[in-house]
Amino acid sequence: MLKTFSGLQILSRYYLFTEIIVMQSSKVEKYRDALREASPEAVLSYMNDQHPGKLMFSSSMSAEDQVITHMLTGIVKNPAVFTLDTGRLFYETYDLIEKTNTRYGIDIRVMFPDRQAVEQMIKEKGINLFYYSVENRKQCCHVRKIEPLQRAIKGYEVWVTGLRREQSPTRNDLYVADWDENNQVVKVNPLLEWSEDQVWDYIYAHNIPYNPLHDNGYPSLGCKPCTRPVLPGEDIRAGRWWWEQPETKECGLHSKHEKGR
Numbered sequence: 628m629l630k631t632f633s634g635l636q637i638l639s640r641y642y643l644f645t646e647i648i649v650m651q652s653s654k655v656e657k658y659r660d661a662l663r664e665a666s667p668e669a670v671l672s673y674m675n676d677q678h679p680g681k682l683m684f685s686s687s688m689s690a691e692d693q694v695i696t697h698m699l700t701g702i703v704k705n706p707a708v709f710t711l712d713t714g715r716l717f718y719e720t721y722d723l724i725e726k727t728n729t730r731y732g733i734d735i736r737v738m739f740p741d742r743q744a745v746e747q748m749i750k751e752k753g754i755n756l757f758y759y760s761v762e763n764r765k766q767c768c769h770v771r772k773i774e775p776l777q778r779a780i781k782g783y784e785v786w787v788t789g790l791r792r793e794q795s796p797t798r799n800d801l802y803v804a805d806w807d808e809n810n811q812v813v814k815v816n817p818l819l820e821w822s823e824d825q826v827w828d829y830i831y832a833h834n835i836p837y838n839p840l841h842d843n844g845y846p847s848l849g850c851k852p853c854t855r856p857v858l859p860g861e862d863i864r865a866g867r868w869w870w871e872q873p874e875t876k877e878c879g880l881h882s883k884h885e886k887g888r
C-alpha cells in the first residue's frame with residue numbers, strides 16, 4: 628500500500644533535513660578553521676581524533692595516495708585503507724598493492740564491482756563502451772568505481788582523498804574539509820595545496836613505493852584503456868580519458884554536485 632504523508636509530516640521532515648545540513652556545514656566550517664595552516668599529517672591526526680575508528684582512506688595507488696598511506700600508517704594503527712579493482716587496471720598497480728601491504732604491514736581492502744552490473748553493461752554497450760561517448764564512460768566509471776566505493780564508505784564518517792587542487796580545473800572549488808552530500812561523510816583532502824614536486828620530493832625522501840609507470844610518462848594512472856602517457860609539457864591529466872574535454876574528466880568519485888551517481 629502506498630504510504631501518504633500529511634502536510635505537517637512533510638514540513639517536519641523538511642525541517643529535520645535542513646537542520647542536518649546546517650549541522651554538517653557548521654561542523655565542516657569548524658574543521659576548516661582548525662586546519663587552516665595545518666600540515667597534511669596534522670590534518671589526518673586531527674580528523675582521526677575527531678572521528679576515532681570512523682576514518683577511511685580510498686587509495687587509487689597514485690603517487691599522492693602513496694604519500695597519504697605513508698603518513699596515515701604513521702598516525703593511525705590499522706587504518707582502514709580501500710582500493711578499487713575495476714578489472715581494467717595495469718598489472719603494475721596490482722603489484723604495487725602487494726608491495727604497499729608488505730611495506731606498511733597493512734591489508735588494503737580491495738573492492739570489486741557488482742558482477743551482474745558489469746555483465747549487463749557489457750552485453751548492452753560492448754567491452755570498450757567508454758570510447759564511444761561521455762555518457763558511456765561515466766556509466767562504466769559508475770559501475771566499476773562509484774558503486775563499489777559507496778559500499779566501502781558505508782559506516783564511516785570521514786573519507787580521506789589524495790586530491791590536489793592543481794590536478795584539474797574540476798578541482799578548483801575544493802576545501803581541505805568538505806561535506807560530501809552524496810556519501811554523507813566529511814571528505815578530507817590533506818594534500819590539496821601540494822604541488823607535484825612536493826609529492827615526489829616526499830616520496831623520494833621517504834623511499835615510498837610507487838607505480839613504475841610514473842617513470843615512463845604516466846603522471847596520472849587509472850584504468851589501462853583510459854590512460855595514456857603524456858608528452859613533455861602536456862598537462863598532468865592529459866593522459867586520462869584523452870578523447871574528452873577537460874571539463875568532463877572526472878569519474879564522478881569526487882563530484883560535489885552530482886547526485887545519484
Ligand code: SF4
Nearest residue numbers: 757767768771850853
Ligand atoms: S576509467 Fe575507463 S575502464 Fe575504468 S571505470 Fe572509468 S571508463 Fe571504465
